[in-house]
Each structure stands twice: as C-alpha cells, then as structure tokens.
Amino acid sequence: MNKKVAFYTLGCKLNFSETSTIARGFEGEGFQKVDFSETADIYVINTCSVTENADKRFKTIVKQAQKANPDAFVAAVGCYAQLKPEELAAVDGVDLVLGATEKFKITDYLNDLSKNDHGEVHSCEIEDANFYVGSYAIGDRTRAFLKVQDGCDYKCSYCTIPLARGISRSDALENVLDNAAEIAAKGIKEIVLTGVNIGDYGKGEFGNKKHEHTFLDLVRALDGVNGIHRLRISSIEPNLLKNETIDFVANSKSFVPHFHIPLQSGSDTILKLMRRRYLSNLYIDRVQRIKAVMPHACIGVDVIVGFPGETEEHFLETYHFLNELDISYLHVFTYSERENTEAAQMDAVVPHQLRKKRSKMLRGLSVKKRRAFYESQLGTLRCVLFEGENKSGYIHGFTENYVKVKAPWDPKLVNTLHQVRLTEIDGDGLVRFDFVGAKVAV
Incomplete structure (x- = not known):
C-alpha cells in the first residue's frame, strides 16, 4: 500500500512508549512512518487527560494534521480518548476514536480510510482494561522509555488516571528483560523505566493483586542486562520507594543516582484531602535516606498548587517545606478540575489568578534549587x-x-x-x- 502514517504524542513518557509500539505495529503492516508536519494518509494523536491544557491542545493538533493533508484520516487514542470519546469524535476532522483496550489494535480498524462526517468510537468499559501490553520508545537514539507497569489502584481525589487506564497491572519480568535486551541491541545507552505507578510493579493481569515480583526484583534483574550502561527510575511514589531499593541503586552497576518522587503538597492537611498515601514526614525520610547513601543524587519533585482548600498558610507551608528540603528541581502543576473526581466537587475553590501566582512562585523556587544543585556539582x-x-x-x-x-x-x-x-x-x-x-x- 505504501500508505504514510504520522504520530503526535501528548503527555507522559508512558504515552511516548505506547506511541512507539503502535508505530511499530503500523510499520509491520507496511505503512511508512513520517514526521507529523509532513503529508500523511493517517495521523494518529495519542492524547492526555492530566491537564486542561492537554485537552485544549488536541483541537490545535487536529487542525495541524488537516492543514498538512485535508483528506487524511485522523485517529485519536489514549487517556482523553478513553474518558471522553464522544467529545473527541465530535471534533471537526476526527474520524476514529479508540479507547484503552482498542488502541493497540488500531490497524484492525483501518479497512476504510475515507473521511467520516462524525468520528467513529470504539471504547471499552475501563473494567475491561485488565490485560497488559508491553511497550518501549526510542527517542533520540540515546535513551529509551521502557514501560513496565500500567494502571493504578490508588484513589487520589484529583486524578482521572485510574478511570483512563484501569487497574494496576505489570509486565512479566522476562518480557521486561527481553525488551531491555532488544533496546540494548539497538545501541541505546540509557533506559528510563516508566509506568503509571511503577513502585507497584508485580501485580499480574485480570486484577490479580498478588505480586509475582517486587519492584526491587525488577531493579535487581535489570541491573544484570548486558549492553545497557544506564538505567533511570522515572517517577516513584514515596511510600513505595523502599530503603532496600535506595541502597541497591547506591551500589548498582547501571542504575543512576536520580529519583523523581511526587510530593504534591508539603501540607499534611492538603495531602489528606488529596487522599495521598503518605504524610510529609515520610517524604522527608525518603529524601534524607537517598542523600545519606548518595550525597550527589538528583531528586526531582512533583507539586500541585491551587488544590481546593489550599489557603495561603497551606501554600506557604509547602513553599517553606520545599525550600528547606535537599531537593534538586520541581515539576509544578497548576490544579485543574477534572470531571468525575472527588476534588472537582470540593468547596473552597482557589481562584485561577491565585493558582497562577503560586505556580510562578514555585517555578522560581525550582530555578533556585536547580542552580544550587548544579553549583554543588562544580569541580566534580x-x-x-x-x-x-x-x-x-x-x-x-x-x-x-x-x-x-x-x-x-x-x-x-x-x-x-x-x-x-x-x-x-x-x-x-x-x-x-x-x-x-x-x-x-x-
């Protein structure tokens, strides 16, 4: 057929790994992959639902595809496609919307590439997303994102990910090792482990809560893969980052001294409203443990500002908590209401202008923290x-x-x-x- 296909990915490293896997499926069917800015027969957009901004960008990206080729077939997959399939299907130019279980079978839905008046939807009930599809992405030939886990059993009050991706489930250890060896054979020097909640690694398919292996088992096994010079843990919940894992990384052959640990708030009051599974003292303990065995380690932090009920006192509590903590940089998220979450129904809504102001303050703190960390590394x-x-x-x-x-x-x-x-x-x-x-x- 020699049809051309192009991809655009919104959101996280996990989405990038899945886009790459979907793209390899197309190439296996004889399609030629081209850049999204080029003329293609099919444009596939992998969506995100974490922020309001990612929602809004979708329409702009569809227009970009239509500008490149007005007759092209446009398909939407990913988290937003699972949560609001009809909304995406109604966007002018969209022909196909696939949910969480259907996205990896996208080529099965492409018998007819003629444009539709309204997007066709194939979306599952999220309870049906109980099987696992392994993925990895190779970006700039130097590092790969390797998916090891999907879904989440946590019920954070602001988050739609469990609704978009389903229950926590993991890849078999031997599959992860096979994928890692495949990546190494391509000459890639670094693998970044990714998933929704990778510290929960080990839960099987079909809702099996029994852990076949632990995250520590995974880390130990990957450390023995030949040909990979660096392994990096992308993001791990503080309550799931155990001392044994920290100590193993400190003495590891391949794992690097870099951790990204979501905090979300430095106020215990707000952490409880968010339904996080730890309080600030545990977070302090994790940072101190890392620095005790790896003084040169880089520690990144996710934090949300403007959560419902966050007073000026709560925000300043977070600001001072982070200012005094030995961390290296921040990823700052301005809270945005998501449908079908508990937080969206909460009172004491923080005005948008105040959310922006607080976000700006924390971004400034991040610049200061990164600078201080870089200065501490000069001469090394x-x-x-x-x-x-x-x-x-x-x-x-x-x-x-x-x-x-x-x-x-x-x-x-x-x-x-x-x-x-x-x-x-x-x-x-x-x-x-x-x-x-x-x-x-x-």
Whole structure:
C-alpha cells in the first residue's frame, strides 16, 4: 500500500512508549512512518487527560494534521480518548476514536480510510482494561522509555488516571528483560523505566493483586542486562520507594543516582484531602535516606498548587517545606478540575489568578534549587551521555545525576559517554565542562 502514517504524542513518557509500539505495529503492516508536519494518509494523536491544557491542545493538533493533508484520516487514542470519546469524535476532522483496550489494535480498524462526517468510537468499559501490553520508545537514539507497569489502584481525589487506564497491572519480568535486551541491541545507552505507578510493579493481569515480583526484583534483574550502561527510575511514589531499593541503586552497576518522587503538597492537611498515601514526614525520610547513601543524587519533585482548600498558610507551608528540603528541581502543576473526581466537587475553590501566582512562585523556587544543585556539582568528575540534536550550534547531554551540560556541536559525540569535570554554569543555566581522559568504553 505504501500508505504514510504520522504520530503526535501528548503527555507522559508512558504515552511516548505506547506511541512507539503502535508505530511499530503500523510499520509491520507496511505503512511508512513520517514526521507529523509532513503529508500523511493517517495521523494518529495519542492524547492526555492530566491537564486542561492537554485537552485544549488536541483541537490545535487536529487542525495541524488537516492543514498538512485535508483528506487524511485522523485517529485519536489514549487517556482523553478513553474518558471522553464522544467529545473527541465530535471534533471537526476526527474520524476514529479508540479507547484503552482498542488502541493497540488500531490497524484492525483501518479497512476504510475515507473521511467520516462524525468520528467513529470504539471504547471499552475501563473494567475491561485488565490485560497488559508491553511497550518501549526510542527517542533520540540515546535513551529509551521502557514501560513496565500500567494502571493504578490508588484513589487520589484529583486524578482521572485510574478511570483512563484501569487497574494496576505489570509486565512479566522476562518480557521486561527481553525488551531491555532488544533496546540494548539497538545501541541505546540509557533506559528510563516508566509506568503509571511503577513502585507497584508485580501485580499480574485480570486484577490479580498478588505480586509475582517486587519492584526491587525488577531493579535487581535489570541491573544484570548486558549492553545497557544506564538505567533511570522515572517517577516513584514515596511510600513505595523502599530503603532496600535506595541502597541497591547506591551500589548498582547501571542504575543512576536520580529519583523523581511526587510530593504534591508539603501540607499534611492538603495531602489528606488529596487522599495521598503518605504524610510529609515520610517524604522527608525518603529524601534524607537517598542523600545519606548518595550525597550527589538528583531528586526531582512533583507539586500541585491551587488544590481546593489550599489557603495561603497551606501554600506557604509547602513553599517553606520545599525550600528547606535537599531537593534538586520541581515539576509544578497548576490544579485543574477534572470531571468525575472527588476534588472537582470540593468547596473552597482557589481562584485561577491565585493558582497562577503560586505556580510562578514555585517555578522560581525550582530555578533556585536547580542552580544550587548544579553549583554543588562544580569541580566534580561525572560521566555524560551526549544527545543527538544540534541546538543553535551546541550539543547537550546529561550526567548520571541529571546535570544538563553543553558543548560546541560535534556529531562524533552523539550517543557517546565521556568522563568530564564540571567547571562553570553558563548564562543559560547549563553547565560547561572539561573532558577528562578518553571516551568511556561501553
């Protein structure tokens, strides 16, 4: 057929890994994958439902596809497609909407690529999303996102992910190891583990709550995969990050000293309203444990501002909590109401302007924290993995502990590892370095 297909992904690393798997399915059927900006016969948009902004961007992306080819077939998959399929189907230009269980079988729905007056919907009840589909994404030839788990059994009061992705379930350990070996065979140097709630790894399919393996079993097994120089844990709940895992990473062959741990609020009152499964003291304990065994570790934090009931006192409690904590950067989310969540029905709604103001304050704190962390690393020897893009004449890379560095563009550095000494922070906040010795043998 030689039909062309293009993909656009909104949202998280997990979505990127699943888009790549769907794309490989198309290529296996003889389709040619092209960039989303090019003319294609089919455009597939993998949607996100976490923020209001991701919802709004969907229509813009559909228009972008229609501009490239007004006659192209447009399909929507992903979390938003599961939660609000009829809403997406009604968007002008959308021909097909697939829910959580259907998205991996998308080519089965493409017998006729003629445009529809209204999008056709194939969406399951989320209870039917009880099987697991493994995925991985290879981005810029230097790192891969490897999905190890899907769904979530937690009931945080603001979150729609359990409604969009279903129950917590995991890939079999041998499948994860096979995927990791496949990635290594492609010359990729780094794997980032991803999922909805990866610390819950081990729960089987069909709602089986028995853990066949634990997250620690997974980490230990992956550490033994030949050919992968770096393994990175993307995001893990503080109550599921155990001392044993922290200690293993500290002495690991491949796992790097970088943790991303959602906090959401530094106020115990707000944490309880959010129905989080920990209080602030446990979070302090996790950070202190990491720093005790890996003083140079990078720790990233997710935080939500403007949650219903968050007074100025609660917000300042969060601000001071984070300011005093030995963390490296923040991902700040401005709370947005999501339908069918408990939080959307709560009183004491925080005005949008106040949410924006608080978000700006925490983003400023993040800049300060990252700068302080980078300064603490100056003069140290680190290993950098260089990335594949020429950005305004510079090549960028990351140290094992997630310090972003820059150097004049040199294509020979792409996807190589080098020992360096970090020397100074440049005007754009990135770090310059001196090479130390030869390229790291891999």
